[in-house]
Amino acid sequence: MRGFQILNDPFLNRGTAFTEAERRKYGLIGLLPPRVKTIDEQAAEMYALYQSKGSLIEKRHFLMEIFNHNRTLFFNLMVRHIDEFMPIVYDPVIAEAIERYNERFMQPQDAAYLTIDDPDTIEQRLQNAADQRDIRLIVVTDAEGILGIGDWGVNGVDIAVGKLMVYTAAAGIDPQQVLPVVIDAGTDNQQLLADDEYLGTRHKRLTGDQYFAYIDRFVKAVEKLFPHSLLHFEDFGRGTAARILDKYQDRILTFNDDIQGTGIIALAGVLGALKISGQKITEQRFLTFGAGTAGMGIVKMLYNELIKQGLSPKDAKRHFYLVDRQGLLFDDTPGLTPKQQAFVRSRDEFADAGRLTDLTAIIKAVQPTVMIGTSTVHNAFTEAAVKEMAKHAERPIIFPISNPTEKIEAMPEELIKWTNGKALVATGIPSATVAYQGIDYQIGQANNALIYPGVGFGALAVNARVINDEMLAAAAHALGGLVDVKVPGAPVLPPVSQLTEFSKKVALAVAQSAIDQGLAQTDLSAEQAVAAMHWQPEYQPFDQLLANYRK
Structure with missing residues (x-):
């Protein structure tokens, strides 16, 4: 491997940092300007250019150009500025990047594009994208439930790319060993289907037996080609995510961030809040506002913790109240999912069960101490609802974790004000410190990025x-x-x-x-x-890097 072949490989390229000896040995003489720079100098130069960009999406576009050409420099830069870059390369700016994927597509970023219309080429597509690399971590999405913006078809590949960026920057997995995958099962997004520039297959999303047969073939291909890998499922739909996890979690090394990752971060936030309030988790009443994939993942993690703390399964279930579009969910509510059925309430528990469709009325009847929002309903946590909760909870724990910003159930400054500073708050988006009555309230970010890199890496x-x-x-x-x-x-x-x-x-x-x-x-x-597994974003001796490349 020599010359332009090296410069065009983002895993090998280091641009002006190639030494004079390396340039002579690998055919790079004349292909680069003469000055040799250190990675520190390169990072400083790139950061200054990054700061010159105007909009957030332009900042992201610039960072993606670095990512496409030099992975080591990109991650060196991201680790240096991780709190600043996280919202740019991942949530919330990634939502706009996905929506504008067609017009901004330049490079596939070493992703594998699979299509349900061609199941016989799954292995070939994965092998071509892996390009003989030792893949240890795969993030796969079918993009049916992207963040809070829904079905975005093949555009959702960006969520897999972004997720893997966070894995590397946060935990230190070697970027050579990761593979983003998108399964194009079609889309029900009419905007995409009507867009002449859409890059995915132009038909309705396929479901049912054909879909799950394809997923099974995909999982078997991953087991065969990458037997030592972790398969991370991301942003699958409400009707498929739990079913896929249930089928494979005891069979292979797999993880679903929307179910398990959201559950972990919510439990961690509740444990942190209780550490502040000095209360016990077994004393809490949990209201989950949004009983879909994420909401039920949260319930399961909290329920398991109550069992771990000594409650019986029957007693533990009494601590949960599920609220969805219909209001409080009961055992006779039509259309319950299997996950919901295990935690719904009986109507005879309430004298006015028929009226429990409004959040404020539900809070008055239930008197929760913990309320977690995964509904993607903006401003659903109203002043009346929050003040009602504060009447019954000494330190109400309120986590509006829907994202992006236009989907959040309430802003943290509102929650602090409405509870007179009593609320313990975490949000799914980055939130500034809230100054209220002489105290600076720092708002925890209940973002799965805080948890899944360490889980997968460990x-x-x-x-x-x-x-x-x-x-x-x-x-x-x-x-x-x-x-x-x-x-x-x-x-x-x-x-x-x-x-x-x-x-x-x-x-x-x-x-x-x-x-x-x-x-x-x-x-x-x-x-x-x-x-032993931790990778550092620094330039290693090139002879050593090349010797280990694609092994």
Whole structure:
């Protein structure tokens, strides 16, 4: 491999940082300007250019250009500015990038594009995208339920790319070992179907037996081609995500961020809030506003924690109230999913059950101490509803975690004001500090990015057979334990600026849990395994890099 071939490979290219000796040895003489720069100099130059960009989407576009040409430099830059770059390369700006994917498509970013219309080429497509690399982590989406913006077809590949960026920047997985995958099953998004520039297949989303048969063939192909990989499912639809996870989670190393990741971050936030309030989780009443994939993932994690704390399954279920479009969900509510059926209430528990369709009325009847929103209904947590909750809860725990911003159930400054500073708040979007009555309230970000990099990395580091509930609980406790209760207005979750630090803590906790349960396939300790797998975004000796490339 020589010359332009090296410069056009983002895993090998280092641009002006190639030394004079490397330029002579690998046919790069004359292909670069003479000055040799360090990665520090390159990063400073790129950051200055980044700051010159006007809009957030232009900033993202610029960063993607670096990503497409030089992965090491991109991640070196992202680690240096991780709290600033996270909203740009991932949520919330990624939503606009997905919506504008057709007009901005330049490079496939080493992703695999699969189509349900051509199931016989699954292995070929995966092999072509992997290009002989040792793939250890796959993020796959069918883009039916992207963030809070819904079905975006093949455009959803950006969510897989962005997710893997966070894995590398936060936890340190080698970018050569990751593979973003999009399954194009069609789309029900009429805007895309009517768009002449749409890059995906132009038909309605396929469902049912044909869809699940395709998923099965895909999983088998991954097992065959990448037997040591973690398969991370992302932004699948409400009717498919749980079914896929239930089928494969005990069979292969897999993770669904929308179900398990959201559940972990919510539990971690609740544990952090309770550490501040000094209360017990077994004393809480949980209202989940939005009982879809994410909402039920949260309920399951909280329920498992109540069991772990000594409650019987029957008693634990009494602590949960599910609210969806219909209002409070009852056992006779039409169209309940299997996950919902396990946690619904009986109408005879309430004298006015028929009127429990309004959130304020529901709160008055239920008197929750914890309210978590995954509804994507903007401003659903009204002043009346929040003030009603504050009447019955000494320190109401309120997490409006829907995103992007136009989908959030309430803004944190409103929640602090309406509860006279009593609320313990986390949001799914980055939120500024709220100044109220002389106290600066730091708002924790209940973003899955705080948790999934450490979970996946820890499982991979010890070659775990599966990711189970014990490992997920270990991750939540590791993150929830980082709250500083001595600081007035302290956040219930640590800040994104510390992402690399606490991703390591989460990875160690998950790795140790796998070892303790006999699920690890390594002779190393958790600390040794995590350290051995960690990749640093620095230029290594090029001879060594090339020798190990695609092995």
